[in-house]
Amino acid sequence: MTNLITSGHRRYNPLLDEWIIVSPHRIQRPWGGQMESDNHKPTEVTDVSVKCTKNPLLPGSVRASGLITPNYQSVYTFHNDFPALVNVNCECESVSLTSFRSVEENPLFACAPAQGDCLVTCFHPDSNKTLAxxxxREILSVITEWCRITExxxxxxxxxxxxxFENRGAAVGSSNTHPHxxxxxxxxxxxxxxxxxxxxxxxxxLKFN
Structure with a gap:
């Protein structure tokens, strides 16, 4: 049966009548964001050159999954090593429907599968670059890649x-300055x-026209 503590899924919020995605397994990913010290002052690495020594998005680096990032020269897209959603093609136990509960079965703790696909797209091999x-021609390559994967x-x-989308800010773990x-x-x-x-x-x- 599915372990809801370690697998991505949806949970029903009866107060707002909505379903939200819960991805508890993502806490297993390496944390590179803001850290709180004993004196309550946030500490983080601000030197880009230091960050790059452990940057899994750099060409030739080793990611948390053990896979090696290829020596890409332009845009590079790969499957997220810590996806928020369960891959729709996965036949593993985590997508079994036996442990999910409908609203009728349990209105307070209803849950359902959260399936999809999660990718990461690197804009450029240089960590010091941003879209700006x-x-x-480099920006056009990024937009072309968005169009390709969308289609x-x-x-x-x-x-x-x-x-x-992009996540920014060390407080949420987005300390990787690599353009992606x-x-x-x-x-x-x-x-x-x-x-x-x-x-x-x-x-x-348009409704009133």
């Missing part, structure tokens, strides 16, 4: 939602997005 500092997963017909983003594909539409879509349908000015 990259040349136009690829759109054709698979099994995903309802795609999100390309994450791409999540979800088999279920997020609850708050359903609300936005409903508001668009019912409140759109």
């Amino acid at each position: 500092l990259m040349e136009q 690829k997963y759109f054709k698979m017909k099994k995903f309802q939602w795609l999100q390309i 983003c994450q791409v999540n594909y979800d088999t279920e539409m997020l609850s708050h997005l359903n609300i936005i879509l409903l508001c668009y349908v019912f409140l759109s000015p």
